[in-house]
Amino acid sequence: MLKKWLSYIVPINIKTEKSHWSKTLEVTWANGELVLDSAHTNYSYGSLQRILRIGLLKIGFERIAQMNHILVLGVAGGSVIKTLVREVGYSNKITGVEIDANVIAIAKAYFELDTIPNFDLILDDAFEFVLKTKEQYDLIIIDIFQDTKMPNFLFEAFFVNRILELLVPKGLILFNTMCLTEADNNRNKSYLELLDLTVVQVQTIPRVEAHNEVIIIEKLGNHATT
Ligand SMILES: C[S@@+](CC[C@H](N)C(=O)[O-])C[C@H]1O[C@@H](n2cnc3c(N)ncnc32)[C@H](O)[C@@H]1O
Numbered sequence: 001m002l003k004k005w006l007s008y009i010v011p012i013n014i015k016t017e018k019s020h021w022s023k024t025l026e027v028t029w030a031n032g033e034l035v036l037d038s039a040h041t042n043y044s045y046g047s048l049q050r051i052l053r054i055g056l057l058k059i060g061f062e063r064i065a066q067m068n069h070i071l072v073l074g075v076a077g078g079s080v081i082k083t084l085v086r087e088v089g090y091s092n093k094i095t096g097v098e099i100d101a102n103v104i105a106i107a108k109a110y111f112e113l114d115t116i117p118n119f120d121l122i123l124d125d126a127f128e129f130v131l132k133t134k135e136q137y138d139l140i141i142i143d144i145f146q147d148t149k150m151p152n153f154l155f156e157a158f159f160v161n162r163i164l165e166l167l168v169p170k171g172l173i174l175f176n177t178m179c180l181t182e183a184d185n186n187r188n189k190s191y192l193e194l195l196d197l198t199v200v201q202v203q204t205i206p207r208v209e210a211h212n213e214v215i216i217i218e219k220l221g222n223h224a225t226t
Pocket of ligand 1: 021022044048052072073074075078079080097098099124127145146
């Protein structure tokens with residue numbers, strides 16, 4: 001409790017460990033809340049939670065509360081899962097996919113992710129998982145970072161087409177991206193250009209918390225599944 005109050009004055013780190021995927025993982029009290037950071041960016045709670053909350057608000061909490069199954073690719077400390085359960089009031093199924101076993105151990109030990117009854121956490125590469133899953137989802141949240149880097153597969157036509165196949169008609173993708181360089185801006189521009197506007201409707205929320213662009217993609221009723 002003392003650490004929590006002191007953290008309003010200065011951040012207090014309580015755990016640091018090495019990670020193959022994220023260089024380091026740090027659990028820190030900051031401004032009265034426990035946050036998870038990688039070597040160079042915030043992973044969970046703090047600004048990351050605010051960014052995804054803005055995306056969820058844009059979709060509409062009431063609409064989300066009525067969904068049946070939400071897939072979260074990139075779980076870390078699970079701040080978006082807490083937003084879904086505690087703020088949106090969503091009580092149906094959530095599946096989370098996380099590549100880093102160390103992150104999962106931290107999520108359970110410090111962020112009590114294993115106490116959320118409607119949440120299933122799977123240790124897997126999101127790319128592999130989306131190839132295997134036979135489920136259909138109402139909302140797919142893509143929030144995948146390896147420190148500040150976003151893997152290339154996220155921006156390829158193959159991946160977006162596969163994700164669209166997994167969505168129910170009128171289902172949504174909430175994609176959190178980071179734009180730190182001109183190359184990142186161009187990457188996002190090319191990504192938006194590859195989306196077929198006869199099968200999806202797209203909204204972007206640029207410059208969320210300075211460096212993030214949130215992309216919301218809604219599958220129209222007529223996307224052919226192959
Ligand atoms: C920004 S954090 C996710 C934050 C989380 N959505 C939240 O609401 O707190 C990014 C996560 O993506 C994970 N990640 C990176 N590459 C991945 C991959 N290929 N498949 C699944 N997870 C991956 C990282 O280990 C990290 O935990």
